Amino acid sequence: MRSLPVWALVALFLPPSFAQHGYTPGDVQDGEGLFIGNCAICHGPEGDAVPGVELARGKFKHASSDEELSQIIKNGIPGTAMPPGNFRGHELTALIAYLRSMSAAPPETVVLGNAARGKAIFEGKGQCLNCHRVSANGSYVGPELSDIGVARRAAQLERSILEPDAEILPENRSFRVVTQNGMEVTGRLFNLDTFTVQMMDSREQLRSFVKKDLKEFGFVKKSPMPSYRGKLSSEEVADVVAYLVTLRGGNRQ
Amino acid sequence: MKRAILLSLCASSLFAQVTFERILGADKEPQNWMTYSGTTFSGRYSLLSQITPKNVKDLELQWIYQASSLEKFEATSLVVDGILYTVQPPNDIVALDAATGRTFWTYTYKPSPDARPCCGHINRGLAILGNVLFMGTIDAHLLAVDAKNGHLLWDTPVAKAESGYALTHAPLVVKDKVIVGTAGGEFGIRGFLAAYDVRTGKEIWRFYTVPGPGEPGHETWGGDSWKTGGASVWVTGSYDPELNLTYWGTGNPGPDWNGDPRPGDNLYSDSVVALDADTGKLKWYYQFSPHDEFDHDSVQVPVLADLEWPDRTGQKKVRKLMLWANRNGIFYVLDRATGQFLSGKPFVEVNWMNGFDEKGRPIRAAGKIPTEDGTAIYPGSEGATNWYSPAYSPRTGLFYVSAWAAYASTFFRIPVTYTEGRVYAGGWPKSYVPDGRAAENLREENEGFGAVRAIDPLTGQRRWEFKMNDVTDAGILATASDLLFSGGREGYFYALDARNGALLWKATLGGVIASGPMTYSVDGRQYVSVAAGHSLFSFALKK
Numbered sequence: 049m050r051s052l053p054v055w056a057l058v059a060l061f062l063p064p065s066f067a068q069h070g071y072t073p074g075d076v077q078d079g080e081g082l083f084i085g086n087c088a089i090c091h092g093p094e095g096d097a098v099p100g101v102e103l104a105r106g107k108f109k110h111a112s113s114d115e116e117l118s119q120i121i122k123n124g125i126p127g128t129a130m131p132p133g134n135f136r137g138h139e140l141t142a143l144i145a146y147l148r149s150m151s152a153a154p155p156e157t158v159v160l161g162n163a164a165r166g167k168a169i170f171e172g173k174g175q176c177l178n179c180h181r182v183s184a185n186g187s188y189v190g191p192e193l194s195d196i197g198v199a200r201r202a203a204q205l206e207r208s209i210l211e212p213d214a215e216i217l218p219e220n221r222s223f224r225v226v227t228q229n230g231m232e233v234t235g236r237l238f239n240l241d242t243f244t245v246q247m248m249d250s251r252e253q254l255r256s257f258v259k260k261d262l263k264e265f266g267f268v269k270k271s272p273m274p275s276y277r278g279k280l281s282s283e284e285v286a287d288v289v290a291y292l293v294t295l296r297g298g299n300r301q
Numbered sequence: 302m303k304r305a306i307l308l309s310l311c312a313s314s315l316f317a318q319v320t321f322e323r324i325l326g327a328d329k330e331p332q333n334w335m336t337y338s339g340t341t342f343s344g345r346y347s348l349l350s351q352i353t354p355k356n357v358k359d360l361e362l363q364w365i366y367q368a369s370s371l372e373k374f375e376a377t378s379l380v381v382d383g384i385l386y387t388v389q390p391p392n393d394i395v396a397l398d399a400a401t402g403r404t405f406w407t408y409t410y411k412p413s414p415d416a417r418p419c420c421g422h423i424n425r426g427l428a429i430l431g432n433v434l435f436m437g438t439i440d441a442h443l444l445a446v447d448a449k450n451g452h453l454l455w456d457t458p459v460a461k462a463e464s465g466y467a468l469t470h471a472p473l474v475v476k477d478k479v480i481v482g483t484a485g486g487e488f489g490i491r492g493f494l495a496a497y498d499v500r501t502g503k504e505i506w507r508f509y510t511v512p513g514p515g516e517p518g519h520e521t522w523g524g525d526s527w528k529t530g531g532a533s534v535w536v537t538g539s540y541d542p543e544l545n546l547t548y549w550g551t552g553n554p555g556p557d558w559n560g561d562p563r564p565g566d567n568l569y570s571d572s573v574v575a576l577d578a579d580t581g582k583l584k585w586y587y588q589f590s591p592h593d594e595f596d597h598d599s600v601q602v603p604v605l606a607d608l609e610w611p612d613r614t615g616q617k618k619v620r621k622l623m624l625w626a627n628r629n630g631i632f633y634v635l636d637r638a639t640g641q642f643l644s645g646k647p648f649v650e651v652n653w654m655n656g657f658d659e660k661g662r663p664i665r666a667a668g669k670i671p672t673e674d675g676t677a678i679y680p681g682s683e684g685a686t687n688w689y690s691p692a693y694s695p696r697t698g699l700f701y702v703s704a705w706a707a708y709a710s711t712f713f714r715i716p717v718t719y720t721e722g723r724v725y726a727g728g729w730p731k732s733y734v735p736d737g738r739a740a741e742n743l744r745e746e747n748e749g750f751g752a753v754r755a756i757d758p759l760t761g762q763r764r765w766e767f768k769m770n771d772v773t774d775a776g777i778l779a780t781a782s783d784l785l786f787s788g789g790r791e792g793y794f795y796a797l798d799a800r801n802g803a804l805l806w807k808a809t810l811g812g813v814i815a816s817g818p819m820t821y822s823v824d825g826r827q828y829v830s831v832a833a834g835h836s837l838f839s840f841a842l843k844k
Contacts, residue, residue, distance in 0.1 A: 134414055184447075184454060192452045238405040246398055246405045252449060254384050254405050256398035297453070 071145035075138075079146025082139060088198040089296070090129070095150050098129075106151030117144050156203035159286045166291030169284055176288075179273065182295060188252045189236065190273060191220045195297035205292045209285055212271035222268035223247050225257050233257075234268060319381055319429050321476055325542055331781075332822040334380045337426050337471035339819065341540040342605040344693040347820045350782035351827035352842060357784060357796045357806045359843045363828065364402030366395070366837040373815050374832035376426040377471065377690070377776070379434075380821035385830070386429065386448065387837060391422035392438045394446055400823045402839060406451035415463040416440040417722060419487040425537070425688075425816075426471035428479055430499050435479045437468025443481055443497055455502035459483065463722050465490050471537045475547055475578040478505055482534020486552040486598065489529030489725035494538075494549055494574075496581060506581030510534065510551045510569045523564035529719045530563065531555030532570040536600040536688045540578060541621065544638055547578045548605070548623065552598035558671045559594070559714045559727025566591040571599045573625065575640060585640030590629050591662065594671050595653065595712060596682045596730070597629040604693050604700065605637060608758060624758050626691055626702040628684030629653070631663075632756050646761030648754055649685040649706050653678050671712035671728050681710030681749070682730035683772075690776030690817035692785065697799050699755045699764055701785055703773045706766075708734055708749035734772055738790045738813045742771045751789050753777060755802060765802035769793075776817025778829070786829055788814030794831055794838070810838055 084093065095103030110125060111117045118140050124132035135143060170176045177186035180193045196205065207214055223237040223245060233255060239246040245265060246256045259265065276285060319335055327333070327340045331348040338345050352360065368374055372390035379386045385399040392410040397403060416422065416439045428435040433454060434446045440462035445454040459481065460466035465488025473480045478496040486492070492510040497503065511530035512518040522530055531554050538549035554563055554570035571590035576583055590597045604624040609617040623637040630651035634643040642661025654663040669678055683705060691702045710730035717727035733748035744750070751773035755764040773789035780786075783799040794814060795807035812834015820829045830839040 134411065181450075181452075188449045192447075192450055194452065239403055241403060244398070244401050244403050246403050248449070253382075254396065254398075254449070256383070256401055256403060256405075258401070 071141070071148065075142045075145035076149045078138070079142035079144070079149070082135070082143050083146050084199050086133060087143075093198060093201045103147060104150035106148075114144050117147060156201070158202040158206050158289060159282075160202060160290040160293065161283055161286030161288075163287070163290040163294050165284075166287035166289070169280065169288050170291055174276065174280065174288060188248060189250060191236075193292065193295055195295060197293045197295040198297060200292075202289055202293055205289050206285065208273075209280075209288060210275060210277045212273035212275055216271055222272055224264075224266060224268050225262050226264040227257070228261055228263055230263070237267070318431050321430060321474065324430070324474065332380075333382065334378065334819045334821050335429060336379070336473070337377050337428070337537040338539070338602055338690060338817075341473075341475075341542070343537075343539040343602045343690075344604055344606065344695075344779070345602075345690050345777060345817060345819075346692055346694055346779045346781070348781045349820050349822055349827045350780060351822070352780070352784060352820075352829065353782040354784060354798050354805055356842055360796070360806055360808070360829070360840045361843045362808070363400070363839045363841050365839075366397060366402050368835045368837075370422075371835055372422045373813070374835055374837065375423045375816050376832060377817045377819055378830060378837065379427055379429055380819075381429060381448075383823045384448075385821070386427055386434055387832075388424040388426055388436060390424055391416075392424055392436060394427065394434060394436060394451065396448070396451060399821060399828065399839070400826070402837075408446050408451035408453070410436075410438060410444065412438055412440040413462055416467060417462065417465050417488060418467050418469070418484070419724070423469055425469060428472040428474045430474045430479070433499065435472045435474065435499075437470065437472055437481045439467050439469065441466040441468055441483065443468065443472065443479070443502065445479075445499070445502060457497060457502035457504070459495065460490075460493075464488065465722055469535045473537050473540065473547065474499065475540050478578070480538065480547060480578075482510070482538075482549060484533045484535040484552075486531040486533035486535075486555060487557065487724050487726055488722065489531065489555045489719045490533060491528060491530055492532035492534055492551060494534055494576065494581070496578075508574070508576055508581040508583065510572075510574065512568065518568035521565040521568040523562075526563035529555055529725060530567060530570065531557075532567075532572075533598075534600065535598075536602055539603040539605050541605055541637060544621070545578050546575045546584055546637070548573055548575050548603040548637065550599040550601050550603060550625075552600050553593055553596045556717045556725045556727030557594075557596045558712055558729065559717050560592055560670075562717065562727070563592075567593070571597055571629070573599060573603055573623070573635070573640075575637070587635055587640045587642060587661070589625075589627050589631070589633065589663075593629075594714075595629070595678050595710075597627070597684060598687070599625075599627055599629075600688050601625060601627060601686065602688075602690050604691060606693055606695070606758070608698075610634075610643065610759070622758070624691075624693060624700050626686050626700065626704075626756065628680070628687055630680045630685035632700070632702075632758075632761055634758055634761075644761055648702065648756055648761075648763065649704050649708065650679040651685070652709075671714035673714060675711040675713045675731065677709045677711045679709045680705060681708045681732045681734065682712070683708075683710075683732075683734070683736065687774070689774055689815075692777040692779035693758075694779040694783070694799055696781060696783060697755075697779075698757065698759075699799065700758050701753060701755050701777045701779060701799070703775055703777060703787060703789075704752045704754045704766075705734070705772045706750055706752050706754075707747050708732070708772070738771075742791075744770075753785065753787050753797060753802065755799075767797050767802045767804065774813060774815040775831075778818040778820060780820060786818040786820075786831070788818070788831060788833065790814075792833060794818070794833065808838075808840070810834065810836075812836065
């Protein structure tokens with residue numbers, strides 16, 4: 049169950065009204081990507097970061113029909129900070145599908161601790177920087193976390209720390225190759241095709257291999273990240289999650 | 302365990318970091334291409350020599366990368382240790398395996414709809430320092446992106462896109478700064494160059510290419526015309542570490558074709574400016590086309606070379622020179638320490654001027670100005686050459702330029718007033734040669750044709766030419782095995798003998814080549830790469 053991505057959960061629990069709109073799980077998934085990339089910077093991954101606006105509540109102040117939502121996404125809300133967006137066709141459908149799905153996903157509550165303490169644990173005892181990168185510090189071995197607070201909900205972050213194997217997103221997968229002369233390389237997968245594979249090795253070098261030059265290759269199913277259950281107390285985990293929630297890029301001046 | 306991690310981190314950073322010393326010493330690692338023109342001297346000359354005049358016929362396509370946009374693909378790729386970085390227009394950065402063309406990552410940037418480029422949502426490439434790539438965007442932002450994973454590090458707004466500002470050229474890294482200039486010469490902008498801290502994106506210095514009140518040169522602009530004077534910058538400059546000077550070409554004064562609103566020489570439009578790289582202070586300038594009315598931007602790549610040149614007594618001494626085939630039709634040699642004009646010879650048909658005075662100022666030909674009824678000017682509005690990279694080979698001692706020969710435009714002038722964000726041009730040019738590619742070509746030779754011309758910088762004389770029927774927007778690459786690579790609007794990519802211009806090999810790429818070819822090698826195999834149409838192509842010798 050845990051390993052199902054969010055959109056699959058949504059698809060299973062679709063309320064009748066949602067199903068009537070005729071969105072596919074694929075629409076919702078595309079919409080999630082667009083929402084994370086374009087909207088979460090203001091609305092937050094849970095849709096609750098703009099004071100007075102709760103996108104996940106299933107009801108909107110300014111819209112009820114899909115057409116009205118589409119107008120808001122295209123034109124913004126004049127006189128407010130809600131900007132017009134350059135979206136068309138399938139992008140609009142996908143965004144609306146995702147907005148509708150937000151209320152369908154069962155709400156999960158997570159305890160948030162102290163972000164400053166969380167940062168200290170992240171950089172110290174937790175040794176997270178040995179594998180992760182935040183604002184140009186740390187390692188490239190694991191996924192960059194500089195704007196993870198925009199991309200993931202608190203519940204997802206907590207799960208990543210306690211059960212790294214539960215859900216490894218496609219963009220975070222590890223791969224292992226063994227060359228004909230026995231050299232073994234394991235690392236982050238960038239791209240895999242019929243004849244070649246592109247990845248990052250443990251020395252943080254971008255590497256490309258032609259499959260016919262390899263003795264073995266395949267996905268690494270287990271996350272290289274250790275579970276922190278038992279290694280960090282539940283308060284410490286709450287602190288780290290609180291810190292991760294604050295990581296919102298902020299690279300734009 | 303902890304120790305091991307630390308050690309491996311250190312080892313890897315030594316391995317991959319592109320230090321500024323590495324960029325200055327680019328000759329020592331010809332397998333890489335770490336700055337727009339290959340080196341900060343900008344000769345687009347490579348020491349790789351596996352591909353030779355003898356075996357070049359065995360070149361074979363290794364891979365194609367097709368961009369997902371239909372904008373012109375003008376970028377020159379960078380290659381560092383087997384990874385190729387380029388820009389898919391308008392402003393997506395891609396990291397590819399240089400041997401197979403497969404993608405590591407794509408950084409996607411959505412420019413603001415306010416962007417108002419004159420000539421397409423295009424981009425000419427990147428700069429790199431450390432593990433960081435730098436890109437200017439069509440909506441006038443400067444971005445720093447992590448070369449390892451395509452993650453945005455900082456984003457600095459440089460100018461207002463809605464007023465017509467845009468960044469289209471590959472930035473230039475000098476020490477700990479990244480330098481860019483603003484395009485927008487058709488929109489009445491006030492051009493500038495600025496340097497940003499590579500770590501933070503904070504602006505360190507700014508040099509206005511149109512001087513403001515109280516600054517020297519301001520008097521060359523009548524009335525308030527300086528505010529909308531143009532003098533854009535849209536091609537990458539060069540750098541001489543011994544002089545600590547960075548050199549940049551500037552664009553036309555605004556409005557383009559009607560000089561009445563801007564009486565005076567209009568400094569520093571159509572000039573080369575030499576700036577102190579640390580402070581942005583002007584060391585010297587040379588204006589190629591004072592009070593231009595033909596859109597003769599001087600946005601060519603400044604090529605730096607140290608050649609023997611006769612001094613006042615006639616004795617030949619090695620001198621720091623700058624070689625410049627200008628859009629206005631003249632091939633110039635300047636002293637790059639002082640800006641002194643040393644020589645200027647036409648490399649195509651020219652009728653707007655008749656030679657130079659003692660100081661190196663062009664003497665304008667009588668009656669050759671845009672009028673209501675139109676005046677035919679050689680070279681025409683797209684120029685004798687343009688932004689397409691030239692090449693200089695120290696082996697042959699020749700300068701190579703993509704030229705538009707026998708090419709004129711009839712220039713018409715109309716009254717014009719400035720409105721923010723609107724085209725501010727004051728006329729239009731008309732020519733047999735269309736601005737963009739026409740699928741079919743029906744022109745006779747005397748109506749304009751393209752050519753690669755080889756010029757001896759010491760005499761300004763043409764040594765040879767390679768003629769094309771259609772014109773060319775392609776840059777030129779020279780290699781240490783005496784090969785030249787170039788192309789043109791017809792979509793052929795070809796190799797010439799750098800010594801005599803003989804055609805040695807060609808491939809049909811089927812789209813306009815409007816970019817500069819470059820070369821690199823991976824695991825000892827040399828590749829030659831060029832963008833054509835909407836795709837990037839990479840060739841190597843048959844295995």
